[in-house]
Amino acid sequence: MIEPHFGEIGIAEYIANRRVDASMDFDAPYSRKGSYSIKHDGLEEIFGLTGEDLLPLWVADMDFPSPPVVQAAIIKRAEQGAYGYVGGYQPQYKDIVSAWFAGRQDLHVDKRAFLVSDTIVAGINRMIRTFTQEGDKVIIQTPVYPPFHRAVINNNRELVYNPLKKTAAGYEMDYDDLSTKIDDKCKLLIFCSPHNPVGRVWRIEELERLWEICSRHNILIISDEAHADIVYSGNKHINFLNVAAQAKESVIVCTSPHKTFNMAGLHISNLIIPNEYLRHAYVRMLTREGYARPNIFALVACMAAYGQAAPWLDELLVYLEANRDFIARYLAREMPQIGYYKPEGTFLAWLDFSAFGLAGDKLQECILRQAKVVLNAGAMFGVEGNTFMRLNFACPRAQIERALERIKNALYCKVQ
Template sequence: MKYSFDEKVDRIGSNCLKWDLINRTYNDSEIIPLWVADMDFKVPEEIGDAIRKRLEHPIFGYSLTPPSYYKAAINWFDKRFQWKVEKEWMKFAPGVVPGLKTIVAAYTKPGDEIIIQTPVYHPFYSIIKNNGCQVVENTLTCKDGRYEMDFDNLEKIITKKTKMIILCSPHNPVGRVWTVEELKMVGEICIKNNVLVVVDEIHADIVYKPNIHTVFASINEEFANNSIICTAPNKTFNIAGFKTANIIIKNEKLRNQYILQMEKDCIEGATTLGAVAQEAAYTSGEEWYQGLMEYLAGNIDFTLEFFDKRIPKIKIRKPEGTYLLWLDCSGLNMKPEELSNFFLKKCKVWLNDGSMFGHDGAMFQRMNIGTSRVVLQEALERIEREVNKL
């Protein structure tokens, strides 16, 4: 394996949101950031090589998205998920979140209801509200630390005003990888009630054995024609700064509605270097990706063992997907508003406050373990020291 993920990369001074925001916000360089879903690993050499080659040409004017961009993604989806995608189905978005904004604007009107499964990725809330729609919560149920969908509640909350459900698959922040059976039940309920299924699958590649990610649209033809799949190489290859995502829509009528909204939002295609980065990642990133998955799995095992043996007051269930851990901090006997200050100011570890994912996440914190083992260990030891003082 030619790639090493143990290297501690200094990102300070690179205008890095994850690390440079610390001093700008808190003026405290000692804080370790384990919050935003951004990894601290060098990207595959092949991505850097492809970008350097493009930089040899001295002009960066308006660009076309090359056919090879689509071919690379289509081959990746086929190999990884046995999902057959056609070039015409793929439309651009400058990130999954902007893509979701365009989707909500394209298929709903103010006052419509959109279902989300809480606790869930926090931009879902603002995207819905900012488009004048109503958030309807289908809260996940938690049994022995494992989250499940509440299908009875899902059927009950659908009304004539319900136009869409946004699924997070794999789920951020709880780490579930939904089974085919679970996705089928959601899909059938939505077909029956004429509810469009929009799926954020940005973490689809980050799934740990024996779990298997199933693309919602790959289950059957009916689901494919009643869904929109949002994908990106950003989480997998740590290239979110290129602002590239793929919105995949098989249904031609739905696709044309998205294209019309793209025109209204003045969205065109991938940036020159964004297209190069995605193509290189999907074409040449396999070896790096396999090494990444092995290292992330090791980080998860290391972290879970550390908490279990040395910080048992904080409970974590092993995630099935993503590089995000959902920390149950109810054993610390703190009020929700005290948790963030405890981790940030006492432990000097920056996590995501669970309440941002929904009211049912109030006693939780989200931890990103996508960093070198030495950084992760230092953060965990800081938490251990402060918890032991309580």
């Protein structure tokens, strides 16, 4: 049987015809070296280190292949041979994207609210320029994803820190601190849900209280929900637009398939802006900055992921949750001094090394130079992270075990 040409059928039909297997062996060794991966190939550039003995568990992408249907979509589009200007993908694209959010998050908004963009970080930077003026204040809740800090500072806005509270049970928002810091210059709050790096999946009552405070003071909430699909048993991600009926007028939700399907190198995001005035203002900023159409490979990858890769994601979540729990058991048995709240979402472990008397550069030196494990330094997420390191557990479990063994040996030698 002659396989249909891409030009004769849509990518979704092509994938369905090929019956691409969604199952994965997440324990299988998988090398990304030589693929221009910053996580693996950028170590010399970033840290000045080389060597086969380094274990990179830092940058928040996965050491698994992307879903087979995503690979198939990209390969098939590449085989078509022409890589010209993109167009003609509507309304199919928005049908697929909006169906994903309706099915996974019970989110129902007008399809016009979905704007395709490049990356969430680029989108947040544009939103700061669109909805604030130089000298205005923007609130972030530290410790938090470092690009939030940079987006505010690099656009000449003033940062307002509303640190999370660390309790015996985990992290919470500090609403009293937030209320005392709000003044007339506060225009935006950049929110992280699920939270990177502390792993919280926020409850509806927490979101409602945050929205009530911000709406009372006319503060626009930009909710980065990049990790929304990575949520573990007993937890449920609440899209911020579902918090209240009025939230659709004062909240923008930033989404992307990057974390869910390990495709961060394919720059594409879907920004959900139900408020028509805000949406048109953002589109005008896109136009001024010269953003035109999405990359063709990112486009077909996103459609394949949201349209066909749900079974792959369901398998992934089982594996990641087991990795999360493995870390908890290992630390309890071998290094109980390390503080660790099992994350409710994300594939990131936020590890507290304060019991070892290590912080900042000394902590980084011990883990990086002695253990030969590459983690993200907690200080880059805010001063609250000075005794922490962030470990990415989206990798084969054997790799995590090797990394923890090395860290244990390095810390043991240090305290001796």
